[in-house]
Amino acid sequence: MSLAQSIRVNKPPTIFSTILSGLTQAASEPLVTGGLLCLLTRGSTQLRAQLLAPFGFTSSLFSNDPESIARLAAVVTTLKVLTTAGVLRRINEALNCLAWNNWRLKRSGADWQFGPEKKEVILITGASSGFGYLMAMELSKHARIIVLNRSPLPADLEALPDVHFYQCDVGDISALETVCEQVKKDFGTISVLINNAGYGIGKTLLEVRQSSINPDLCIKKADGKQTTNAEDERLFRVNLLSQMILIRAFLPAMLAQEKGHVVSIASMASFVVPPNMVNYCISKIGALYLTEGLRAECLTRYPGGSSICNTSIHPGWHKTGIDKDGILTKLGITEDPPEPVIDAVVDQVLNGKSGMICIPKHHQRDSLLRFWPRWAQDLKFGLVGSKA
Incomplete structure (x- = not known):
């Protein structure tokens, strides 16, 4: 295997x-x-x-x-x-x-006001499909929703009265900063930031092929072949750097009002690095470290930081539309339904809880694989005696 x-x-x-x-x-x-x-x-x-x-x-x-x-x-x-x-x-x-909940049985700071009045504001990146779409649909019952997305929203989501769409490519740093300022002008601040936007490439570090994202992003060498440098750069901007930009934009107001929640949709790839996923895994372990580092800074560096919730979500293989080429099917992998992931996020947000959540729950033990001895990891993943 x-x-x-x-x-x-x-x-x-x-x-x-x-x-x-x-x-x-x-x-x-x-x-x-x-x-x-x-x-x-x-x-x-x-x-x-x-x-x-x-x-x-x-x-x-x-x-x-x-x-x-x-x-x-x-x-x-x-x-x-x-x-x-x-x-x-x-x-x-x-x-x-x-x-994870800052060594408190009850969260400090201002109370959450989720409900029909929709006094809270939740910003979600990447909500045209998959996890983001389902989260926006469910959370729109309890709060006003701001969606940052590169492509237009599905008609049913856009039709909801309390869903506000800002067309923005989160991988475009300048455009993202501009949209953040516009959101502040329109809404003042947000209560919850859900960093959901992300994607994978599915290539080895040395593999060369046409960019699956945008041919114009590829860097052409003198021999006419294309490298993946630009693809890697874009992946890190979308999967990781955008999260840092959004946190810098909205965390100060969260601290001032002593109420906020930063949720990062990471992956089980935060813990193990398989072939063909190196750049993706780097971005996802970065998302985990960003969550853990932000929590540490909130506890020790920022006044009011103990009132901020921090959550990283680590799904396994789920049906989100990301496997358009059927690669998982060819590997014999059956994708789980996305609803358990959505339920976990909604539960964390509405109840104001922090944590590192692996889904399905039994994958929690897989987060410990990183700490196995190298020889044991090689045996577990069939690397002993394997050939290219």
């Missing part, structure tokens, strides 16, 4: 995989394992016999049969280990959540 496939392959679930997934989730849930442990050690003889029957216990629980005693001890020990691991995981999750 290639590195690109092994990161986030989502094949249609089988009955076996569904059952296995359910058992795995149950084994990692301390309420389940702890409950079973309590019943096994404190329950009635009849109840314990019923629980142990699947493990091959046919003799009396109180017999001196060495085999039965050994099996019982193994089951109890396993449940103790699983329960302890589950409790520690829950404690770790709680501490991480507390840390």
Whole structure:
């Protein structure tokens, strides 16, 4: 299996995989394992016999049969280990959540006013399709929406009375700065900034082909061939630099009103770098570091910074229209529906929560792959003995 496939392959679930997934989730849930442990050690003889029957216990629980005693001890020990691991995981999750939310149980600063009155203003980049479009549609029920997009909006989104469209290529720095000033004049400030605009190229560092974005962006060499330097530059402007420009434009007013939320739509590519995605992954780990760095500065450098929420969203493969060439299908990758990502963003925004969110949730463990030893990563991703 290639590195690109092994990161986030989502094949249609089988009955076996569904059952296995359910058992795995149950084994990692301390309420389940702890409950079973309590019943096994404190329950009635009849109840314990019923629980142990699947493990091959046919003799009396109180017999001196060495085999039965050994099996019982193994089951109890396993449940103790699983329960302890589950409790520690829950404690770790709680501490991480507390840390992300600036070590406060309740956010400081002014209260959010989402609702039918639509007193809050949310700015979203890249909302003509995919995540941005769905987020704008859902959040428009609770706030006024500003959309920055290079292409016109779909008719149903543009028709909504509280959706305001500014046509702007966020990769054009000068144009983006101009639009930011216009938004300030029109709305004063915004409450939530969702940096969603982004794209990938899907080429190796040395691959040369016609620009998939704009042929005029390519740099032609003397031999007539085209390099990807301009494509890389544009990708970094759209995926990363635009986020910094927007933060600089709107964070000061958020700090002044002691209310704000910066959301970055990153990727699971923030944690692992497969072939053909190097530039994209660099931009996405940059988006993660931007979120973490902004949070650190809000806590230590800016008055009112503890009132600012910071969230990075890390989706796997989802149906957003980005795979127009069917590359994922050729790799045997099935895209997940986009709704779980939208639900996560809406939940973070409406509840004023900060965090690093991986979607699907079980991909949270994939964020730790970065800390595996190099040899273990190579084995995991099939790089040992691989050939071009």
